[in-house]
Amino acid sequence: MLSVVVFLPAAGALLVALAARSAGAARLIALAAVLAELGLTIALFAMFDRGAEGYQFVERAEWVPALGMQYLLGMDGVSAPLVLLNGILGVAAVLVSWRVETRARAYFAWLLILQTAVMGVFLSLDLVLFFIFWEVELAPMYFLISIWGTGRREYSAMKFLIYTFLGSAFMFAAIIALYLSFPGAERTFDMTVLAERDLTGLLLPAGLVFSGFLVAFAVKLPIFPLHTWLPDAHTDAPTAVSVMLAGVLLKMGGYGLIRINAGLFPDELRAAAPLLAALAVVNVLYGAFIVMRQSDLKRLVAYSSVSHMGFVVLGLSSLGATGASLTGVGLSGAAMQLFTHGVITGLLFVVVGLIYERAHTRHIPDLGGLMGRMPLIGAAFVLAGLASLGLPSTGGFVAELLVFLGTFSVYPWATGLAAFGVVLAAGYILWTAQRTLFGPQRPRWDAIEDATLVDVGAMAVLLVPIFVVGLYPRLLTDVFEAGLGPITARF
């Protein structure tokens, strides 16, 4: 089952590459693939035993027995929502690429391979397999940005590649160190086994191994000061890639922090928690300050991601608590934020892409008065923005509230400062909406059309989860509870 979920998009990619004779065929095959994938992930989510801790649907096969490498897939409460998220975003990404004509076969093939790679990261329980999927994701991203991007696309693609790869080097070293630390027969890359082990007295100091993973994930999330690749990559990437990048690729970093840094190294994480809390505040406030100065819509949304990912780090830092204030509420919020930010910012990038396609500019001072011409796109923009600023009834509110509640009793000052990010978010979101959508209608937009049916599909597929999770958070909180319980229990 999980293998099908992981490799179905790749099979779709193969089909696109071999069978599609035209751009139209390519996008239809791609759409069929992502829709099937979404159906699978929904089915998987529905079949998932919500109350149960531990991994489900586990698939295990020997791979390189001599080195203890396994083909090991499994899903628990931490990964289940992210798998669903990846399924949702895949559909949005294909729909929003509907008008891509340049080398469409290659484009859709790479897009599908990207989805497979991300799925593999979320479902791998063997560190080597995890690392391989982690690296595989780089190739489609590099090509998608450098070929179908805009602006300084080659610079941005290369920057993305180098940053991630540098981070990966640290992770790779950490994985090897972890492996070599045990005597022959006990050597393993199996995360489920490692999570049970006492990781003191490693080959390297445990803090160093922990830091190796931390750096890799901090680049991906991203955490200040390792974030500057993100605005460039976002700005120059095609719309669908921005959607995937903000929607699921950043989540790989958050997922890694929870699964590996918190899951394998509770003591080290506790020691690093004050630092994480401080970095979280920097991410939230510094990111928001910079958003205010951006004049490119995509860059603006990119920096808002930096700010919002700070809440994930803040929630993680709540594990630094001792005694009664260690509740797991903050960690649940962090996991929730991964999901909600994925759909919310995914939608923001969809909308920005649709606007760019029509107005041929993302320069905010040139925009304005678009609401009259595109009420549907404008309404989606406003709704996504409201969710992004944490309006209750949207998922964004639930996630941020849980992060704040869980962390306040541990780091009240850091939480209070970060919570001010919510006020700043209201500022930049509403100001952006005003400069883009409101004001007198301009003659130059007279020829602009509102969203097509396909565009509406791309927006709706993201809008629905934003409100479903906002109105009925139990859908996710129960699942996260089951997944995060064992992790919190070790603190």
Next chain:
Amino acid sequence: MIGEAAAWLIVFLPIAAFALIALARPFAGGGARVSGYAAIAAIGAAFALSIWALRSTLGHEEAVGFASHSWFVVGDPGAGRGFEMTVGFLLDPLTGIMLVVVTGVSLLVQVYSQAYLKGDASYSRYFAYMALFTGSMLGLVTARNLIQLFVFWELVGLSSYLLIGFWHGRPAAADAAKKAFIVTRVGDFGFLLALLYLFAQGPAFAAQGLNPFEIPDLMAFAPSLAGSVAAWLALGLFAGAVGKSAQFPLHTWLPDAMEGPTPVSSLIHAATMVAAGVFLVARAFPLFEAGGGAALNTVALIGGVTALMAASMALVANDIKRVLAYSTISQLGFMFVALGAGLPAVAMFHLFTHAFFKCLLFLSAGSVHHAAHTFDMRYMGGLRKAMPWTYAAALIGALSLAGVFPLAGFWSKDEVLAGAWAGGYAASLGVAQAVFWMCVAASAMTAFYAFRMIYMTFHGEFRGGIDAVPAAEKQPYEEGEHVHLHESPWVMLLPMLLLAAAAIGAGYLGNATTDVLGIPAHWFAATLHHKAGDVHIGVAVLSSVVAAGGIGLATLMYVRGVSFPAPVEAALRPLGALLRNRYYLDHLYEGLLVRRIAYRGIFLAADWWDRRVVDGAADLTAWLGRNTGRALAQLQTGQAQAYGIAAALGAAAFILAYAVVR
């Protein structure tokens, strides 16, 4: 006794109307009149149910016992190590009264809006938002859980954002909507911190089997909280109330909010939005009591300062809606004075009467605009001849606002003043006295500006309306509008006349000193189970004299045309400039804080730092790496250069780190 399902319908009928209108819009068209009927039907039904709900609460000591429902759980809240979100319908007399006020006022406003918005291309969007606005406010006043209340609190803010910016093609409207949302959110930040601080007290609640966010639990536990904890919690909630109820120093959004359609203003100023802050403090009153003088004195002082300051700004405003906006801010200040004086029943009583006369005044202003097509009173005058009914309605509203015996405003304002005079709350008597005299001064100003407004609008000769407004002062959307002097249609007049009746009678009948017409004495306060306000004859006489003085001065200046002697006039000129510039607070916030310090200071510096230093360092590293890489690349002919460089760099860093640690 109302059942729980019926009670929930009060909240969800308007929200369902919103959803229905929004979904039907693409098919029915933007101007469909049926959307108005849908909203009116939903709110009308909610009104009927609200009366039932209020009746169900009367004579009961306790709230109607609807249980709460678990919404979601994280961790183990029973052991004080987790969070349980519950939702529930809290129906007590306070809620019952608010339900009737909100649905009643909203119903009248919707009826009136049908004529006011007639022909607007976004007619159905208007009624969708209005239904959402009403539903959100109803959700707020019925919430049993503080977070549930916060959710609707924010939705009220959202609806007002949508309605203030309803005409989003007008830059001023988009500005005002944004300002309203952001300024109130600054206050909500305090509310949020209070929620977080409350959660940090969770273990103490859990030990008693209580949930800190359940309002009945919180109120029962409040006396057991340490005084300073309760005070901080109360002040956090109060910060939210200051934003929502437009109190100093967060009052600046409300005068701008008049950019929305006028019936929206009447709803914002009367029953929804600004009433929410007063309601919140009344709802959480045990917490304020537990917070002691630190909490209550702050509330009273802020209220007193706001009452005086806002009234003074109304003295010089020329836009009729701006006068009314300052008036609302000022009257809300009176309500907070009553809360600070430990008299929530009195505050709610003033909220009750104010809802009627302020809604009436706004609807009158809308009616006037219907004829003169401008809100600028300098171009009005003499309208009583063309619109006698509107004149009568506005006059009743103004008399009630000025606190003239025996209209509704007199009774409630008098109780506020008497409460401030008694000063039962004050740790230091100085605060009580200062607040009392601020209120007296504000009362005099209120009478003056109310009648200045009446005289400038309705008396004297007509000064030309929109046709006389110089082209430079006109908004783009006012081009092509012309004066059409006529009385408004009955759809607009009828709600106004009903409100006028309430503005006359709601005071004495609402809280009479003796039994009258079968209504028991002090019905209102008794219903709320709070201390009744004392009637103080001396205070009543003083306030009447002060009101008469204000009206008299306005009559002298605006009917008789008497002006101040030249030296007095010259002395007052700087004061006038100060008032016309709204104490320069907008300049301070927007010009200095937001534009200079934040936008051109902090934000600019952060952006520069990020581009030059953080990213610059990365580019420098990459440059070094590239040149190293070139050297390395000579050794190999592989194409995945980038991989090679990065791998080499990563390995180098790793080896370096390892060496250092070893």
